[in-house]
Amino acid sequence: MALLEIKNLGISFGGLRAVDNFSITIEKGQLYGLIGPNGAGKTTIFNLLTGVYKPNTGTILLDGENITGKKTVEINRTGIARTFQNIRLFKELTVLDNVKTGLHNHYSYGTVTGILRLPKYFKVEKEMDERAVELLNVFGLEGEKDILASNLPYGKQRKLEIARALATSPKLLLLDEPAAGMNPNETSELMDTIRFVRDNFDMTILLIEHDMKLVSGICERLTVLNFGQVLTQGKTADVLNDPEVIKAYLGE
Template structure:
């Protein structure tokens, strides 16, 4: 059984069919790309996977459990985390506290503990600091732990957003254009980091990306959307040499 099983997933906005009967499966530990031209429906798929949009039709199962109709916070607790095409950090919080925000779905306090710092509050905070620093070290951000997130260079802000998503201990990590705005050197570092994260944490990854060098470098399998429909699927070599895919990206 696939970890993520998407069956005939569809959504309409008014009379527009934004995603039309998308079916895809991702095995545990896989690293899969969802690609296609701008406006193909890729981010809309992510919004359905995370409960932001309710599909018009179709099914989504994670380890056999239905995600349709669940709230985004509940889907996160079930093991799905994401990043965004436009970075959504807490700019006035420290790098460390941004990652700790991701850890809070796993740690709970009573009202008295949180207000008066009673009971196990201090130990829980210390444990979260340690866990957050461990994650930041994977991304080379531990030395910037006390810096404001807004003061990080753009490429490091991208990495911080992935760090925060990883802090929720996801089974499935959805990366929405993680290399957007990065220079070639930063993209190369990001490729190495994503591969390391997958190996170290055993997380399954589905990513949207326009940088074909990154896609070819790390993805094992690709799904291609065009006008909301599945245009092609297969290995990167198969898909990126498909005439229909080339036409969709480049036109006639």
């Protein structure tokens, strides 16, 4: 069953058609890749999916619900979370508190309760701490929960960003170049982490990535974008061996 259905999505900026007639269907539990040369429109599509931009044309259905044009907060609550090419952690907060920021959609208490530190405040904070530590355990970060996020090594900051996204309990996780800046060992660990997240969190994952080793190693299907339009779609091995895809990447 399809979790994400995008039909004829399009957006223009100052007369430039950045994304044109983009359509894609992603099944529940699928690990799907969106690839293409720099400037092809991949991040623009992520911004459309998360409400940063509003499309000029087309529809976005998440688990059958039309989320086209909704605000970012509404879309997150509906079930989409993302990471960014340039890591966006709260670097002056602890590792634990970074994850807790993603939990506030599901745990809450009133302003007065927080100011007066009423019993519900301590109960909810304890529950959030426990859930945050559970997520950190998944990524091997529980031992660093009390240090500042800025003091984590780069690869662990990437993992923390994914943990924080998972804290919102999404149906669809968008990963924007998760291997950017990683060395080969870190990339290999990341591949294992992404597979684990998909398999153990009942997660559907759509990722943008330029590292073809990662793409070929974990993605089941691919869509290739070029100049804002779909160049081809299909099984990963077939797409990566398509002469048109090779031409788009090599510029021949």
